[in-house]
Amino acid sequence: MQVLLVANFDSGLKYAGRVAEAVARAGGEPDIRIPTTVSPHRLGADQVVAATGRPVRYEPWDDIVRAAAGSDVVVPVFEGPLVERFIREVHEAAGPRMPVVGAGYVGMVLYDVIGGYLSRSLADVLAVNSRADLAEFAAAARGLGLPDGNLLLAGLALLPAATLPMRDGPIRTVLLADQPTVPRRVADRAYLWDRLLAYARLHPDREVLLRPRHRPGEETFHRMEHSPVAWAATRTLPPNLVIEHAPIDTLIPRSDLLLTVSSTAALEAIAAGTRVAFVADWVGDAALNPRLLPSGLLRRFDDIDADRIGTADPAWLADVFPAAEGPAPAERFARRLLAVAAGEAPRMHQELWDSSFSAGRRATDAVLADRAVVARRFTPRRVAAGALRRALRAVQG
Incomplete structure (x- = not known):
């Protein structure tokens, strides 16, 4: 088949x-x-x-x-x-x-x-x-x-189908799963990376990995406008903080803690038995984390610095891992x-x-597509260009 x-x-x-x-x-x-x-x-x-x-x-x-x-x-x-x-x-x-x-x-x-x-x-x-x-x-x-x-x-x-048992040993490797557009503003993104830098200095015995969503120049659905690579060029990084581009599914199993604002990589980490904290220095629709509130894993960076890491709510785990059996x-x-x-x-x-809804949706889309074509004919630039052509023809005639 x-x-x-x-x-x-x-x-x-x-x-x-x-x-x-x-x-x-x-x-x-x-x-x-x-x-x-x-x-x-x-x-x-x-x-x-x-x-x-x-x-x-x-x-x-x-x-x-x-x-x-x-x-x-x-x-x-x-x-x-x-x-x-x-x-x-x-x-x-x-x-x-x-x-x-x-x-x-x-x-x-x-x-x-x-x-x-x-x-x-x-x-x-x-x-x-x-x-x-x-x-x-x-x-x-x-x-x-x-x-x-x-x-x-x-x-x-x-x-x-099911998660591995959560590891509870000492935190030796920390992985930040960066997102290309969360947070979006350059100042907010720099703040996130600066907090990670400060965390690395606070915990010099830990390996801290900053994993960008993609390399500069690579294509993805949400394209990164502000890269941590460019940020790092303006900072002095401690030796235990590294920007790492290896596939994230190879980094998660060797990490003891994954940090992210709202990346799905958090579920991959939980499945692998890696502890997770959703960085809650931003909470709102732009951070894509309101639907993560039931997880029990949202923590501000002050809490993360102090190792006040939560555990996932069992009801939320059952929700996001519905195939635990079978x-x-x-x-x-x-x-x-x-x-x-x-x-x-x-x-x-x-x-x-x-269905009447789907048929009506297609009909509406067709009408709107036709109107968009007509509207493009009457943009200010096109109207001005048309008027200029008519004036030139009148002069030439």
């Missing part, structure tokens, strides 16, 4: 790689492709190798849409609006031979919760990461008159996709496509 997975940024490719491995174990034939005509698409060779060991093909968007229309299963791993666009275009290209469509989230759902769900709601199988997400998506479906039989509580496909999240997702393709589980796409 042919399963096409499509991704356009590094964390999406990592997700696609994990699902592809699960598909292969379940008896399917995975095929991973990267579109070359949708930005960001310039994934470097190092990023590809770090994301997946499986072969990857680069193709134009339209070619991938045609390949998807001829596949048994397709899994677009994009940001929400691009997932919706892809599903719509595959639907139009495939006609009655529509492949089974899967969709999911490459990280914790921390913002645009309902908008993100709606962008993925046309999938036959929508892999849901947590029980809280499932409740919100199901409530949205009920409110909009959409069937919710496509919602699969699987857990995040990047994670194992197959791992990627396995659950892959098995459901293949079961739907084999006719052993119901297909949902056509019912969702035909």
